[in-house]
Amino acid sequence: MPSENVLEVIQAGLLTPLPRSPSFLLGVTGHRGQVIPVMDILRFLGKGEARVGSRTRLFLGTSGSYTVGVVADAVLGLRRLPVADILPPPVGGDAAVEHLLGICEGASPQDALALLNFPKLLQSARQRAVVR
Amino acid sequence: MSLDPKNEIVPAEAPRGAKKVPAPLKPIADTVLAVLAGNLGARVPNDALDDSVADVGQLINQLLERHASAEHRKQVAAHEIDQAIDALSSLVREGDLSQWNTTTEDPQLVPLLEGFGKVIETQRTFVREMNEAVLRLSSSANQVLAASTQHETSSTEQAAAIHETTATMEELKHASAQIAENAGSVARVAEETLGAARAGRGAIGEFIQAMQQIRSDGVAVADSITKLSKRVERIGTVVEVIDEIADRSDLLALNAALEGSRAGEAGKGFSIVAAEMRRLAENVMESTKEIKNLITEIREATAAAGTAADASKSATESGEKLGAVAAQAVEGILAGVQETSDAARVINLATQQQRTATEQVVASMAEIEDVTRQTTQASKQSTGAAAELSQLAGRLAELNKRFKAD
Numbered sequence: 001m002p003s004e005n006v007l008e009v010i011q012a013g014l015l016t017p018l019p020r021s022p023s024f025l026l027g028v029t030g031h032r033g034q035v036i037p038v039m040d041i042l043r044f045l046g047k048g049e050a051r052v053g054s055r056t057r058l059f060l061g062t063s064g065s066y067t068v069g070v071v072a073d074a075v076l077g078l079r080r081l082p083v084a085d086i087l088p089p090p091v092g093g094d095a096a097v098e099h100l101l102g103i104c105e106g107a108s109p110q111d112a113l114a115l116l117n118f119p120k121l122l123q124s125a126r127q128r129a130v131v132r
Numbered sequence: 133m134s135l136d137p138k139n140e141i142v143p144a145e146a147p148r149g150a151k152k153v154p155a156p157l158k159p160i161a162d163t164v165l166a167v168l169a170g171n172l173g174a175r176v177p178n179d180a181l182d183d184s185v186a187d188v189g190q191l192i193n194q195l196l197e198r199h200a201s202a203e204h205r206k207q208v209a210a211h212e213i214d215q216a217i218d219a220l221s222s223l224v225r226e227g228d229l230s231q232w233n234t235t236t237e238d239p240q241l242v243p244l245l246e247g248f249g250k251v252i253e254t255q256r257t258f259v260r261e262m263n264e265a266v267l268r269l270s271s272s273a274n275q276v277l278a279a280s281t282q283h284e285t286s287s288t289e290q291a292a293a294i295h296e297t298t299a300t301m302e303e304l305k306h307a308s309a310q311i312a313e314n315a316g317s318v319a320r321v322a323e324e325t326l327g328a329a330r331a332g333r334g335a336i337g338e339f340i341q342a343m344q345q346i347r348s349d350g351v352a353v354a355d356s357i358t359k360l361s362k363r364v365e366r367i368g369t370v371v372e373v374i375d376e377i378a379d380r381s382d383l384l385a386l387n388a389a390l391e392g393s394r395a396g397e398a399g400k401g402f403s404i405v406a407a408e409m410r411r412l413a414e415n416v417m418e419s420t421k422e423i424k425n426l427i428t429e430i431r432e433a434t435a436a437a438g439t440a441a442d443a444s445k446s447a448t449e450s451g452e453k454l455g456a457v458a459a460q461a462v463e464g465i466l467a468g469v470q471e472t473s474d475a476a477r478v479i480n481l482a483t484q485q486q487r488t489a490t491e492q493v494v495a496s497m498a499e500i501e502d503v504t505r506q507t508t509q510a511s512k513q514s515t516g517a518a519a520e521l522s523q524l525a526g527r528l529a530e531l532n533k534r535f536k537a538d
Binding site: 055 | 379380383386387389390393394403407410
């Protein structure tokens with residue numbers, strides 16, 4: 001995630017499920033007086049589902065006037081990346097690829113990063129929620 | 133026919149007398165001479181005599197008649213006497229008493245022959261009775277012989293039996309001595325067993341005490357383990373709190389780093405410090421994780437120790453029970469061994485008495501054997517005597533058979 005899209009990392013608190021909402025929308029949670037929807041990217045991209053426990057992290061992603069909590073398996077940390085290292089996403093592939101900003105190769109295959117295009121992700125999520 | 137020479141009439145004086153005889157008397161003399169010569173039937177012929185001597189002839193004839201009849205009687209008597217003598221001699225020679233039936237016509241001989249007959253009759257009765265007696269004697273002697281033989285046989289058998297009995301009694305004596313010895317060693321072994329069983333009883337008592345000690349120690353160990361696991365739980369709680377704090381510190385440091393990055397170049401140092409803080413929190417979390425692992429291991433170990441303590445407790449309990457059972461068994465063994473020891477002692481005593489009694493019996497048997505040997509000897513002699521008696525009876529019967537009574 002580009003850090004301009006991340007407001008804060010918080011602990012997943014009590015999630016209140018919403019009726020008649022898409023499956024990737026896990027519910028809403030309260031944070032500093034704000035009601036924030038929480039979504040599961042894995043379900044959204046059709047790559048399984050996230051498990052939510054007491055230690056599970058949420059990052060508050062923002063795009064425009066919207067703020068959304070996203071369930072993260074783990075928060076590894078902050079990394080500074082030169083723009084020159086960012087490569088375009090691979091051509092073709094599944095729905096996940098169109099929500100990528102690019103990829104960045106690291107020293108080893110494990111260090112390779114996929115950069116999420118959060119505004120686009122949020123937009124398509126909103127679209128899918130409305131379509132329903 | 134043999135006549136006494138004194139009675140023989142010898143006509144020796146006839147020629148002398150004949151020379152003196154006158155002629156008229158010549159026929160008389162001739163007749164007398166013929167009679168004297170043996171012709172008893174010769175008579176004086178009446179016609180040859182003179183009247184003067186006819187009477188004399190008559191008288192002579194009468195005299196001659198008488199002489200002839202006397203001679204005849206004498207001859208008959210001699211004949212009968214001969215017969216009687218013959219019968220007697222044959223009686224003596226052959227012993228046949230049954231043939232005596234001599235009769236006589238001579239009244240003078242009748243008493244003699246009757247006397248002989250009576251004597252022979254008495255003899256016959258005597259022989260008959262003797263025959264009977266000899267028969268009885270023979271059968272009695274045979275019976276005596278048979279009885280004596282049987283007695284001898286039986287007394288020999290008795291001697292053999294007594295000998296065997298004596299040998300058996302000797303064996304019995306040896307056997308009873310052996311039994312006494314064995315019973316003595318049984319008593320000794322029983323005494324040893326008694327001592328060993330007493331030692332075993334003491335050892336079992338100590339074993340039970342040790343088991344009780346182990347059980348109380350095990351209870352103390354279980355208590356300690358429970359306390360330890362409680363402490364470990366508390367450590368776990370504390371570690372959980374530390375972990376929570378470290379997690380929050382991590383979050384805070386992450387957000388601080390985010391804020392620093394948003395501040396641009398000015399927040400760079402802040403970001404670095406935040407990253408350090410985050411690393412610190414991560415270190416703490418790693419440490420707590422290790423501590424948690426350790427606590428888990430300790431919990432497992434204490435659980436295993438608790439299980440082991442429980443098992444040890446039940447094992448010691450069963451050990452105590454087994455010890456009690458063993459103690460009971462040893463008590464039973466003690467009682468049994470005591471009885472065995474007593475019984476062996478009694479057997480020892482009884483066999484010693486038996487040995488003494490057997491020795492007495494052996495001595496008595498030896499005496500009996502001696503007596504039996506004498507009896508056998510006596511019965512042998514008696515058998516010999518009876519055999520001799522039987523032989524004698526046979527001989528007597530043989531002798532008596534010479535006399536035929538019937």
